[in-house]
Amino acid sequence: ANIVTNDVARELKTKELNELKFSPKEIAELIEMVDRETISTKIAKQVFEEISKNGGEPKKIVEAKGLIQISDPNILLPIIDEVIAKNPDNVNKFRAGNSKLLGFFVGQVLKATKGKGNPKIVNELVAKELGELL
Numbered sequence: 001a002n003i004v005t006n007d008v009a010r011e012l013k014t015k016e017l018n019e020l021k022f023s024p025k026e027i028a029e030l031i032e033m034v035d036r037e038t039i040s041t042k043i044a045k046q047v048f049e050e051i052s053k054n055g056g057e058p059k060k061i062v063e064a065k066g067l068i069q070i071s072d073p074n075i076l077l078p079i080i081d082e083v084i085a086k087n088p089d090n091v092n093k094f095r096a097g098n099s100k101l102l103g104f105f106v107g108q109v110l111k112a113t114k115g116k117g118n119p120k121i122v123n124e125l126v127a128k129e130l131g132e133l134l
Helices: 002-014 024-035 041-054 058-064 073-086 088-095 101-112 119-133
Strands: none
Touching (some): 002 041, 024 058, 041 058, 073 088, 073 119, 088 101
16 A cells, blocks of 8 residues: 555645545545455556546456456466476576575566466465475
């Protein structure tokens, strides 16, 4: 929610209140969506940019653009397996003890989901999948 708060503060510095295209209710809705893990903070920033330029309800924007966060392991695991399969050199380095590569794999999965993967769940699943390869 801090990211959204910082973005709101930036908008308030550059515009008068009557120039804002969003309401406190819409900001609260956006923060609630992040808190409930419906969307990631990265997606929240995109939605905020949209409502600050064009107005609109965050929930409707998220639904219309298909931005709901992916938390279902049945959807994420095939993506994770594909990322692991495409990076055998990094898998070998991970096996050799370079645990920092976990972040690389998580990043690649989030990139593959266009930022819609739930980072916490992706991290857990990637760690589990890589752990099984050891």
